[in-house]
Amino acid sequence: MNLEQLKIFIHTAETLNFSRTAKDMHLSQSAVSQSVNSLENELGIKLFTRDTHRVVLTRPGQSFYGSSIKLLINFEDMLQTVKNLDTAEKTNLVLGMLGTPLDNTVMPWVIRDFNRLYPEIKISIRYFTHDELEHALANKVIDAAIQTADDVATNAYFHLFAEGKFAAIIANNEPLAIRTELSIRSLDYHNLIFLLESQCSPQQKELQQKIAELCSNSTIYYANNYLEELAMAKTALGICILPFIKLAGFPQKDELVSALPIRESSEIGYGVVTKGKAINPATTTFINWIEQNKLS
Structure with a gap:
């Protein structure tokens, strides 16, 4: 039959x-x-x-x-x-992000340019905390994550597309906002907003510890995730420390805050992270395009 x-x-x-x-x-x-x-x-x-x-x-x-x-x-x-x-x-791509300034300013432009070339690929974006993002990638809830190079699991693959430094995100009405760069010691006596250490990448954790040591006269508040940290900075509750990439064509400030690179910060790499080599065609297309159009 x-x-x-x-x-x-x-x-x-x-x-x-x-x-x-x-x-x-x-x-x-x-x-x-x-x-x-x-x-x-x-x-x-x-x-x-x-x-x-x-x-x-x-x-x-x-x-x-x-x-x-x-x-x-x-x-x-x-x-x-x-x-x-x-x-x-072949046509769906789910990206996981932490809500860094890169995710909220640069990535929309990146995705828009990619979609112009590949309109058949439908991209969805989901935001997670640090731990949630790692779990979502491991369990294939997402196809790829946008992360810093220092925070990639040993069994994952990192595809670099931009490099930058950590920056102080500061309200525009603060006197420090007129500067183009800040030293760690210039943050002393200011309210500071840190990310909880359990949610930090290794480089951010190390930098926050260094700032805390050198800025003993500052009051430090803690946020649960990048989005919360940035929101607190925008309401002028303090200065937060976030990964940042300075790129031509992308503003270093908006109507509420400015991003000022921290002089002592080491370089950080941004990229697309996948769990393994067996990734779907849409993810492969996105990674190949990203690597051919590096941002910095």
């Missing part, structure tokens, strides 16, 4: 006319008869009674017709599901 035999049987059961089935399915009448006879022989039952005047479904034939319809529908549903999954792998 094969799918073609089922289709011929179903059509014949619905038309009760071998000639009509042959015409509709672009077959010879003998081919239809042979297919039905072969199916009956395989099942060991008569599906139709037929004479020179009419064709009638037997009771077993009626039962087999109902089961065949369900089988064909399930088979076609299965095929469509598989095709949808294949299409999704």
Whole structure:
């Protein structure tokens, strides 16, 4: 028994006319008869009674017709599901981000430019805390993550597309905001907003510890994630420390805050992180494009 035999049987059961089935399915009448006879022989039952005047479904034939319809529908549903999954792998890309200034300022431009070239690839963006992002990548909730190079798990792959430094994000009404760069000691006596150490990349954790040591007269507040940290800075609750990339064409300040690189900060690398080499075609296309169009 094969799918073609089922289709011929179903059509014949619905038309009760071998000639009509042959015409509709672009077959010879003998081919239809042979297919039905072969199916009956395989099942060991008569599906139709037929004479020179009419064709009638037997009771077993009626039962087999109902089961065949369900089988064909399930088979076609299965095929469509598989095709949808294949299409999704080729055209869907889910990116996970932490909410850094890069994620909120540069990445929208990057994604827009990418979509101009690859409009068939649909990108979704999801924000996570540090721990959530690592878990989402490990469990394939996302296809790729945007992270700093120092924070990549040993079993993950990092694809560099930009480099920068950590910056102090400071409200524009603060006197320090007129500067183009800050030293760590210039932050002393100012309220500071740190990211919880459990949510920090290794470089950010090290820098925060150094700032805390050198700015003993500052009050330090802690945020649970980058988005919270940035929101606190924008409401002038303090100066926060975030990864930052200074790029031509991208503003170093907005209407509320300015990003001032910290002189003592080491270089940080940004890139796309994937869990393994077995990534979907949409992710591969994005990574290849990113690596060919590095931002700095």
